[in-house]
Amino acid sequence: MPESLGPKVYSWLDERLGLSPILELALKKRVPDHKHSFWYYWGGITLFFFIVMCFTGVLLLLYYRPGDGAYESVQQINTQIKFGWLIRSIHSWSANLMVAAAFVHMFSTFFMKAYRAPREFLWWSGFGLLSLAMVFGFSGYLLPMDDLAYFATKVGLSIPAVMPVVGPWIADLVRGGPDITAYTISRFFALHVVILPALFIPLLLLHLGLVQQHGMSIPESEQQKPEAERKSIPFFPNFVFKDLAVWLVALNVLALLAVAFPWPLGPAADPLAPAPADIHPEWYFMSSFQILKAFGGWFPGVVGEFLGIAFFNAGVVLWALVPLFDPNTKSGQWGRRVTWFGFVVLAVLIVTTIWGYAVLPAVAH
Amino acid sequence: MSENQNTSGSTEQGASSERRTFLKVAACGVGAAWAGMVGYPIYRYIASPVEEAASADVVTEVEVEKGAELPKNAALMFKFGTKPAMLIHHDDDTWSAFLAVCTHLGCTPAYQPEEKRIFCPCHSGVYDAHSGANVAGPPPKPLPQFKVAVADGKVVVSRA
Incomplete structure (x- = not known):
């Protein structure tokens, strides 16, 4: 691989960036192969949908306008901008598929008992990532400001409001007032595109770094086998190519859903209308x-x-x-x-x- | 015998290297097709406002609102497609209209009634108010001129 880059270029980069140890690690790394290996791909699938959301999210930022014209700007994306409906549909669908994949990943690691020592922080960082993903979903749901978005946010924010003493105060601060207005949209927008990514990405890097440090956890049935009988495959290229194939399947599923069931946009939120x-x-x-x-x-x-x-x-x-x-x-x-x-x-x-x-x-x- | 084995071995090797090349080409082709399928909608999405502006620029004729009310020795700015344009009513009751985009670096010039000239404040470019000819300063070309038709209290400007 590096030879094809030209040995001189490679050694120049290697001296400055220290590539050799990373490359060695990647070539030496092996992934356990057993009858439950299928579940190893779900973390990667979750990551794939997150990457898709980062890209489509940036694309949506080109036309979305938070504040008073939020609904109109989403309407423009849906009807006027070429393929805008597709970008928005992919963003919404991959959000849902990401949460679904994260749930599968969480329950599979739970039942394989992958949270056990020394992987406690993998469990906790994963727990934090899923919690943040749900706040991502909640804040993103309001941004188009259609009727469902408006009332779902209204109900959602009434839950912290029942906490004694501090509840109403917190809810008012989050909303920017007693009602959901353009201020709420701007706050949720800042949360959705700045604050949450700033928290999510470092936590994600920690999560991925810990996987490299501890390797894949193996289920109890494998641990009982003597080490010589346990099978594994090289991380590169075998596991990487398998992972890429799974990502391609994920992309196909995402594209099919986004095209066959374009994400709808309801009528504009009307604070005086009754809830649907x-x-x-x-x-x-x-x-x-x-x-x-x-x-x-x-x-x-x-x-x-x-x-x-x-x-x-x-x-x-x-x-x-x-x-x-x-x-x-x-x-x-x-x-x-x-x-x-x-x-x-x-x-x-x-x-x-x-x-x-x-x-x-x-x-x- | 051993020679035979050798030749059959090398043809097998040849076949497998051919297969390898074929797979490589096929994989690259499929990859490029995928990249195209993903990239095309993204490009059209990003280029959407550019396409919209291009279709708005196809305009060939514009009626200048309140153009007929323009007094002599005065100018009125209006929009021709997506770009600024300038209608001038001269002292001799003739009319001129130009694309108000300086041919030097694209600033919007203004009509100066005292000097009866078109002046671009960005780099002091000067154009003739009747012909649009670049008469002083850095502009390399005259301002593109439109045809003006005044009839029935309406001013219609069209591409020359």
Whole structure:
């Protein structure tokens, strides 16, 4: 490889940039190969969708105008600008596919117990990345300022507002006033394109760096095999090419969805109009939305809301702390309990999400 | 015997290197096709305002709003397609219209009624107010002139 660059050019660069150790590492690196290897690709798929979003996001910045003309500018992107509908559709679809891929990645690492020592910080940085991704989704959802965006944000921001004492104060600061206005759009825009990327990218680099440092985790069934029987493939070129092939599949799926189901733009938000009957958040907030609604039904008043939020947050905290109470392979009995906990969490998420969609009234748009 | 083996071995080698070249070319071709498919919509998306401006520039005729109300020895700026243009009503009741883009470095010049000339403040370029000829300063070419038709209280400017 380097020879084709011209040995002189390569050695000139190598002396100044220290390429050899990196190249050596890349050539020496191996990736475990076993019957669960399929799940190794999901982190890469998530990364792919993130890269697509960075590119399409910059393209959208060319025409999007935050503030009072936000809706009109998205309308212009959708109808006037050549292929604007496609760029916007790809941005929205890859956002959804990225969150979906991140969930698959998270649950696969959970059930393969990849969060165990020494990989606790991989779990925590991944947890932080998914949390930021959801704030990305929430803030991006408002930017077109159509009716669904407006009411979903209104409902979403009423959740921190129920926190005692500081809640309303925080919600007002985030909104820039008691109502969702052009100020809110500008704040969410700054969050979406400056603050979140500035937090997300360093955390992502930490996450990727830790994968290089610790290598891929192998599941328990592999760990029990003697080292000589464990199979692996070279990172370069075998795994890289496989990864690229998977990315190509991801790109195809993304392109098909974005073209076959162009992302819609509803009517402009009207603060005086009643909320659409089928108002609901993005699917990845549906579970928490439905849990809050259910608790609100079981325990009327503020008690229900408080219990719903407490239940959900307790689950999230337990989930984040899992490396602490299932630290290593020796934690046998605990290990099985944690696996069951994972099944329960997965079941609750799926059931409440389906439940949430099932109780939505059917409305033709 | 051994010679035979050798030749069959080398043809096999030849076939596999041919296959390798074919695969390389095919992979590059598919890669280029992909890059084109991804790149084409992105290019059109970025170039969208350029295309829009180009289609707006196809304009050949513009009616100057309130042009007929223009007093003598005065000028009125208007838009011809996407670019600024200048309508001048001379003392002798003749009319001139020019593209108001200085041929030096693209500034917008102004009519000076005292000197009865067109002056570009950026680098002190001077044009004749009747013909648009570059008479002083750095402008290398005269200002492009339009035809002016005044009738029924309307001023219509068209490409010459």
